Amino acid sequence: xxDASNPLVSVRDLHVEFDTPAGVVPAVNGISFDIRPxxxxxxxxxxxxxKSVTALAIMGLLDVNARVRGQILNGGRDLxxxxxxxxxxxxxxxxxxxxxxxxxxxxxxxSVGNQLVEAIRLHSDLSRERAINRAAELLDQVGIPDPRSxxxxxxxQMSGGQRQRVMIALAxxxxxxxxxADEPTTALDVTIExxxxxxxxxxxxxxxxxxxxxxxxxxxxxxxxxxxxxYYAGQVVETGAADRVLLHPRHxxxxxxxxxxxxxTTDRALPLVAIPGTVPHPRNFPAGCRFHPRCELVFGxxxxxxxxxxxxxxxxxxxxxWLAEGxxxxxxxxxxxxALMEVSP
Amino acid sequence: xxxxxxxxLGHTRRAGTDGRSASxxxxxxxxxxxxxxxxxxxxxxxxxxPITRGLLRRTVGHVRAVDGVSFTIGRxxxxxxxxxxxxxKSTVARMVLRLIAPTSGSIRFDGTELTGLxxxxxxxxxxxxxxxxxxxxxxxNPRMRIVESVGEPLVTHGIATGAAKRRRVCELMELVxxxxxxxDRYPHQFSGGQAQRIGIARALATNPDLIVxxxxxxxxxxxxxxxxxxxxxxxxxxxxxxxxxxxxxxNVVRYLSDRVYVMYLGRIVEVGPSETLMAQPQHxxxxxxxxxxAAAGTSGIRRRRIxxxxxxxSPSRPPSGCHFHPRCPKVFDPCRTQSPPLYRxxxxxxxxxxxxxxxxxxxxx
Numbered sequence: 083x084x085d086a087s088n089p090l091v092s093v094r095d096l097h098v099e100f101d102t103p104a105g106v107v108p109a110v111n112g113i114s115f116d117i118r119p120x121x122x123x124x125x126x127x128x129x130x131x132x133k134s135v136t137a138l139a140i141m142g143l144l145d146v147n148a149r150v151r152g153q154i155l156n157g158g159r160d161l162x163x164x165x166x167x168x169x170x171x172x173x174x175x176x177x178x179x180x181x182x183x184x185x186x187x188x189x190x191x192x193s194v195g196n197q198l199v200e201a202i203r204l205h206s207d208l209s210r211e212r213a214i215n216r217a218a219e220l221l222d223q224v225g226i227p228d229p230r231s232x233x234x235x236x237x238x239q240m241s242g243g244q245r246q247r248v249m250i251a252l253a254x255x256x257x258x259x260x261x262x263a264d265e266p267t268t269a270l271d272v273t274i275e276x277x278x279x280x281x282x283x284x285x286x287x288x289x290x291x292x293x294x295x296x297x298x299x300x301x302x303x304x305x306x307x308x309x310x311x312x313y314y315a316g317q318v319v320e321t322g323a324a325d326r327v328l329l330h331p332r333h334x335x336x337x338x339x340x341x342x343x344x345x346x347t348t349d350r351a352l353p354l355v356a357i358p359g360t361v362p363h364p365r366n367f368p369a370g371c372r373f374h375p376r377c378e379l380v381f382g383x384x385x386x387x388x389x390x391x392x393x394x395x396x397x398x399x400x401x402x403x404w405l406a407e408g409x410x411x412x413x414x415x416x417x418x419x420x421a422l423m424e425v426s427p
Numbered sequence: 428x429x430x431x432x433x434x435x436l437g438h439t440r441r442a443g444t445d446g447r448s449a450s451x452x453x454x455x456x457x458x459x460x461x462x463x464x465x466x467x468x469x470x471x472x473x474x475x476x477p478i479t480r481g482l483l484r485r486t487v488g489h490v491r492a493v494d495g496v497s498f499t500i501g502r503x504x505x506x507x508x509x510x511x512x513x514x515x516k517s518t519v520a521r522m523v524l525r526l527i528a529p530t531s532g533s534i535r536f537d538g539t540e541l542t543g544l545x546x547x548x549x550x551x552x553x554x555x556x557x558x559x560x561x562x563x564x565x566x567x568n569p570r571m572r573i574v575e576s577v578g579e580p581l582v583t584h585g586i587a588t589g590a591a592k593r594r595r596v597c598e599l600m601e602l603v604x605x606x607x608x609x610x611d612r613y614p615h616q617f618s619g620g621q622a623q624r625i626g627i628a629r630a631l632a633t634n635p636d637l638i639v640x641x642x643x644x645x646x647x648x649x650x651x652x653x654x655x656x657x658x659x660x661x662x663x664x665x666x667x668x669x670x671x672x673x674x675x676x677x678n679v680v681r682y683l684s685d686r687v688y689v690m691y692l693g694r695i696v697e698v699g700p701s702e703t704l705m706a707q708p709q710h711x712x713x714x715x716x717x718x719x720x721a722a723a724g725t726s727g728i729r730r731r732r733i734x735x736x737x738x739x740x741s742p743s744r745p746p747s748g749c750h751f752h753p754r755c756p757k758v759f760d761p762c763r764t765q766s767p768p769l770y771r772x773x774x775x776x777x778x779x780x781x782x783x784x785x786x787x788x789x790x791x792x
Contacts, residue, residue: 128648129619241738271511272675273735273754276719298649301720342653344682346705346717353660354682356653360618376650 089116089155090260090292091140091177096152098135098144107364109135111316113152114391117260122286122293124303124324127313128361133296136313137262140294141179142169174205177260178253182268184245187252188237194221194248195233198255205256220251223288225281243274250281257289264296279305300343304328312336315362315372318391322399330414332394332401335373337417371404379405379416464538466636466669467500467523472532474518478743490743492518494693495532497791500637505663505670507684507701509677509716511739514690516673520639523671524556525549537636554584557630561642563622567614573600574610577629584633599628603658620651624658631662639671644679656683677720681705689713692742692750695769699776709778712751749781757782 098110110132117123125133138144140154142161154161156176161169173179181187189197198217202208208216214233221229224247237245246266253261263282267275279302286293295306303310307324312333320333331337341355348354359376362368368375374384383404392406393399394413406413415421473496475489493515500506508516522529525541534541536552544552557580560566567576577599578592587595597607603624614622623643630638640659644652656679662668674680680687681701689697689704689712697710708714715735735754740746746753752762761767761781769777770787777791 128650243738271739272677272719273511273715274738276735300649339649342650344653344656344678346678346681348678348682350682350702353657354653356657357650358654360620360651361648 089118090157091117091294092153092155093136093140094153094155096136096139096154097150098132098139099149100145101147101149105365108367109316109364110139113318115311115318115321117292117294119259119292120286120290122295122306122308123311124295124297124307124309125311125313126297126300126303128298130315130361130364131313132316132364133313134264137179137264137294137296141173141177141262142166143179174201174256174258176258177262178256178258179262179264180246180249180253180266182265184242184249185237187249188245190237193234193236194240195235198233198248198252201252201255216255217251220254221248223254223285224248224251225277226251243270243278246270246278247281250278250285254285254289258291260292260294261286262294262296265298266295267302268297268299282306300340312339315367316364317372317402318400319373319402320400321391322395326395326399331417332399332406332410332413333373333403334377334379334405334417338376338378371402465499466502466504466537467671468533468535469499469519469523470497470533470535472496472519472522472534473530474515474522474527475530488743490741491693491745492742493522493529494745496690496693496695498688498695498698500669500671501685502636502669503663503667504686505672505684507680507687508671508673508690509675509680509687510690511675511716513692513739513742515693515742516690517641519690520558520641520671520673524558524639525553550584554580554586554633555635556637556639557633557635558639558641559623559626559630559643561645563619563626563646564614566626567622569614572611572613573625576614577610577625577632580629580632586633595632596628599631600625602631602662603628604654618651620647620654623647623655627655627658627662631666635668637669637671639673641673642675643672645674645676652679659683677705677716689716692739692745694750694779695777696751696779697777698769699774703774703776707774707776709772709776709783710751710780711755711757711782715754749779 094114096110096113100107100109113136115123125136127133139150142164144150150162152162156172161172195214195217198220199210199213202213202216217233218229221232226232226244226247240248266282267278270278282293283306297303303324310322310324310327311318312320312327312335314335320327320331320336327336328340331340338357342357344354357376362372370386371384371389374380377384389402389404391400391402394401394406394410401413403413405416472493474493475491477486478488478490479485480487496519498506508519510516521527523534529542532542536556539552541549541552574593574596577596581587581592581595593610596610600607600609605621605624617625644655647655659670660683663670672680672683684701687699687701687704688695689710691712697704697708697713699709704713705717708717737754740753748764749762749767752758755762767779767781768790769779770783771777771789771791772783772786773788
């Protein structure tokens with residue numbers, strides 16, 4: 083990893099609100115994180131936590147009813163407020179995105195070759211013939227057998243896994259420096275998921291890309307992440323190196339999330355340690371710490387005082403929990419596995 | 428026919444007679460069918476869907492969605508059915524519930540053969556088997572209050588109407604951890620987890636013996652999924668329910684199931700107690716499935732995945748011999764031509780892999 087270099091993308095105090103007929107919905111409130119060159123950053127959280135909205139904001143793909151505040155810095159310029167034509171320069175060359183459902187980004191009326199050639203020629207001055215060669219090369223790189231003849235195939239003639247491969251090929255068409263992947267394997271079978279994640283990892287190395295991966299799947303986090311950003315209710319509640327966060331969470335939500343997932347060693351005779359209650363709706367996020375109604379370690383000030391992100395471990399990780407105010411020594415013992423076992427029923 | 432007298436409302440009956448401890452479940456399997464035998468015995472179940480072409484819908488071939496599947500579910504037992512999309516697991520569930528008719532094979536429920544029963548003869552059995560679907564919202568009518576949705580099976584089966592129905596729905600809502608005061612609300616007023624609890628309440632309404640859970644927790648948020656899994660376990664203990672639990676998340680299946688059947692392209696490829704099967708898989712496909720799920724969060728360590736090559740072939744043109752052989756890392760000559768039987772292994776597992784022939788103690792099915 084190239085930690086010393088400047089971040090490729092810096093998200094600074096990002097706020098996104100949606101104007102809806104029922105009022106303003108604050109989807110994302112004050113998100114900050116960096117993506118460094120060649121690094122994999124994983125945004126993890128449950129539905130409605132704002133992780134996909136963040137990804138779409140970076141790509142400039144939010145709907146017209148979205149109001150974005152804050153900064154998204156890329157190569158010395160702020161992407162927030164750029165015009166559509168300026169953003170088109172950024173998309174493709176600087177960053178490209180793949181989605182959960184490949185059919186939402188592939189046009190059913192055109193062959194995949196057509197779509198690839200269009201994307202390649204839009205961002206380069208290659209001749210049609212050379213663009214076709216490049217398209218076949220891309221299909222080969224994403225593991226589609228017999229790429230020359232598959233250029234003529236239409237999306238509906240391909241399986242879900244193959245379509246996801248084609249979408250990755252489209253994203254790679256202009257060799258972007260950042261690949262954003264929003265739940266890229268959620269709709270796929272597990273053996274295909276394993277193949278696609280491996281493919282993304284291989285291509286990341288080959289193309290020297292950074293990867294911003296959005297997922298709700300703890301398995302995908304541990305498999306892919308260099309750094310993790312944990313979302314809850316429109317805020318970042320914890321960040322840090324993946325191994326540190328997975329092994330030693332510093333926010334009660336992260337700790338509870340990891341413990342509630344059955345693992346190959348979970349005792350079948352015991353109930354799972356579930357998080358009570360449900361994820362709050364953006365229109366009525368709780369006051370104070372947004373996790374406090376569901377937190378087993380809740381105490382006085384959690385209920386009414388909004389929590390800042392506290393830096394821990396020399397600033398290499400952060401936690402939005404009042405317990406972290408006193409530093410690592412204060413929060414670590416409360417979130418150790420033994421301590422939590424005593425708290426939970 | 429085992430038509431029962433309309434039973435009293437509530438679940439007191441079951442708690443006394445059918446609720447069995449976990450230790451007696453294993454024995455249930457080996458006992459002969461009948462009152463004390465397994466609740467469900469499925470034997471050599473086959474479902475072929477015709478492929479039709481042209482104006483006259485001429486049949487040009489068959490999709491062999493389910494190709495000779497046998498399994499049992501004991502009383503109070505949870506049986507997991509896993510496999511990738513298109514392997515036929517949902518088709519099996521739909522045949523068990525007689526939502527579709529099998530092409531051939533036998534389904535015995537509590538000693539009664541269900542295949543070939545008329546809709547009328549089927550009705551008393553229907554109330555004893557219910558299903559919970561993946562998407563709770565698509566299985567609840569958005570324009571019906573909860574009391575109507577959950578109470579619908581009570582009316583259909585002539586169990587309760589009016590005030591009695593309302594009382595029973597209130598009771599069911601509390602049984603699944605919701606409030607009785609919620610019964611006059613509409614589905615959109617609930618979160619996904621709450622809606623799935625409502626789906627479970629409706630499945631429980633007729634006091635069933637068997638509940639089929641078809642990806643019932645797959646669309647729920649991680650923090651809510653654990654709540655619903657705990658609920659399913661608690662209900663099983665309290666009511667002596669049997670579950671056919673269909674899911675693609677192996678860790679979830681392992682946690683909930685006593686025994687697991689692994690399906691690939693319409694056939695069972697491995698059977699075993701859930702913990703043994705996950706710890707010591709005896710079929711390369713099961714190994715691939717387990718290898719494909721990344722290490723769970725708390726371990727923090729990246730695990731190298733065994734990636735199965737290629738994709739699941741179409742069930743209309745399954746490969747010769749062992750269906751898994753084109754993707755199998757351990758393929759050898761017999762796999763390409765001979766379809767392996769289910770070998771009975773010393774530790775009680777069953778595996779349809781030629782590599783297990785030498786250590787096998789016999790064959791099954």
